[in-house]
Each structure stands twice: as structure tokens, then as C-alpha cells.
Amino acid sequence: MGNRPYGIDPEMIREISAEIIDVASQGVQFGIVVGAGNIFRGFQASAQGMDRTSADHMGMVATVINCLAIQNIMEKMGAQVRVLSALEIKEVAEPYIQRKAMRHLEKGRIVIFASGTGNPYFTTDTAAVLRAVEIKADVVIKATKVDGVYDKDPAKFTDARMYQRISYTEVLSQYLKVMDSTAISMCRDNALPLIVFNLFKQGNIKRVVMGDPVGTLVEE
Ligand code: GTP
Numbered sequence: 001m002g003n004r005p006y007g008i009d010p011e012m013i014r015e016i017s018a019e020i021i022d023v024a025s026q027g028v029q030f031g032i033v034v035g036a037g038n039i040f041r042g043f044q045a046s047a048q049g050m051d052r053t054s055a056d057h058m059g060m061v062a063t064v065i066n067c068l069a070i071q072n073i074m075e076k077m078g079a080q081v082r083v084l085s086a087l088e089i090k091e092v093a094e095p096y097i098q099r100k101a102m103r104h105l106e107k108g109r110i111v112i113f114a115s116g117t118g119n120p121y122f123t124t125d126t127a128a129v130l131r132a133v134e135i136k137a138d139v140v141i142k143a144t145k146v147d148g149v150y151d152k153d154p155a156k157f158t159d160a161r162m163y164q165r166i167s168y169t170e171v172l173s174q175y176l177k178v179m180d181s182t183a184i185s186m187c188r189d190n191a192l193p194l195i196v197f198n199l200f201k202q203g204n205i206k207r208v209v210m211g212d213p214v215g216t217l218v219e220e
Pocket residue numbers: 082083089090091092093094095107
């Protein structure tokens with residue numbers, strides 16, 4: 001959304017894409033999972049009386065719109081990008097096939113995973129962890145608006161403390177709002193490290209990937 005109240009801000013996508021393309025050009029394989037809160041919030045619709053399944057289907061379809069926008073903007077910037085969709089919509093995107101995703105990554109393409117997991121009741125974060133496990137990613141990096149994981153909401157409490165490192169179990173037992181519990185427990189079960197960091201500080205994507213101590217590392 002960038003600074004818009006709704007929809008897609010191409011300039012924002014360009015800024016983030018420039019960072020990702022820069023890192024990817026150094027040989028880092030990148031899979032991107034994107035939500036659709038800028039277009040449609042499934043959980044809000046379900047709270048307002050819509051069936052959760054229908055609301056989630058709408059949210060998943062909305063992610064395709066975001067993926068196509070990112071793909072197109074990244075391609076205009078010179079990157080090779082493939083969108084793989086968990087829901088079959090083959091006139092607009094390739095169907096998600098794990099082995100195709102691996103092959104695209106090996107060939108240096110940036111892969112964008114569309115339509116979440118393809119199932120209702122699973123969040124974008126869970127989709128990200130699922131795809132990360134499937135493609136044998138080294139790490140999941142979760143881009144947020146805050147610097148990392150805090151012991152309480154930093155927007156409400158001035159004494160909120162940010163963790164440099166925290167375990168999956170602590171995140172779950174303290175109900176810390178990092179990702180939903182399905183996503184966190186899937187990271188734990190597969191020993192997949194997770195780094196939560198602030199997307200809106202320029203250069204942060206590169207810092208995280210290069211191993212600088214940015215954000216919060218969630219691991220065992
Ligand atoms: P290689 O197998 O390495 O050649 O990968 P490639 O993606 O370059 O080749 P492919 O011939 O599979 O795809 C060429 C273009 O068509 C790429 O932009 C793909 O994303 C796109 N493409 C492939 N399969 C589908 C599909 O089922 N639906 C849509 N919409 N596009 C597809």
C-alpha cells in the first residue's frame with residue numbers, strides 16, 4: 001500500500017524490489033510470499049458475518065493481484081521472475097509445483113508464491129513457512145513495520161523491549177504476535193530459523209540476508 005489507504009503503490013514495490021533484486025543478483029535465491037491485506041482482509045470479512053472459507057478464498061485470489069504487480073515491476077527492473085500459484089489460474093500464473101519452484105530458483109529466477117497455501121484457514125505466514133520448508137530454504141525472513149519481536153506492543157508501551165533472539169516455544173507460550181501459531185510451530189517442527197525485521201528501513205533486506213544482527217532471530 002505504501003502510504004495509500006488501499007491498493008497498490010508501484011513506487012513502494014519498486015523500492016522493495018530494488019533491494020531484493022540487488023541481493024538476488026549476488027547469488028541469493030529468493031522466494032517471496034505476499035499477502036493481500038492491501039486489497040482484502042479475509043479475517044475482517046469473516047468477523048463481519050461472511051463464511052471464513054469464502055473470505056479466505058477471496059483473500060487468496062487477491063494475493064494473485066499483488067504477485068502479478070510485483071512480477072511485472074521486477075521484470076521491468078531487469079529481473080527474471082516466476083509467479084507460481086497454489087490455486088490453479090493457469091492463464092495468468094503457473095501452477096505451483098515444488099520441483100518447478102526449485103528449478104526456477106536454481107536458474108537464478110526470483111519466485112513469487114501466489115494464493116497462500118491454496119486452503120482456507122491458513123494464513124500467508126503459514127504459506128511462507130510451508131513453501132520455505134518445501135524449497136529447503138535456509139531461513140524465513142518476515143518483513144514487518146516494526147524492528148523485531150517485542151515483549152509487548154511497541155506502539156502502545158514505551159518500555160516495550162525487543163528481543164535479539166527468542167525461541168519458538170517462548171513465542172508460542174507468551175502469545176507474542178510474530179506469526180500465527182500454525183506458522184511458528186511449523187518453523188519449530190522443521191528447525192527453520194525465522195528472522196523478523198523492519199522492511200521500511202532502507203538496506204535492511206540486504207543486512208538480514210548478509211547475517212548482520214538486524215531484527216529478532218527466532219530459533220530453538
Ligand atoms: P524453463 O523450464 O527453465 O525453460 O523455465 P521457463 O519458465 O522459462 O519456461 P516455460 O517454457 O515453462 O515458461 C515460459 C514462460 O511461460 C514463463 O514466463 C512462465 O512463467 C510462463 N508459464 C509457464 N507455464 C505457465 C502456465 O501454466 N501458466 C501461465 N500463465 N504461464 C506459464
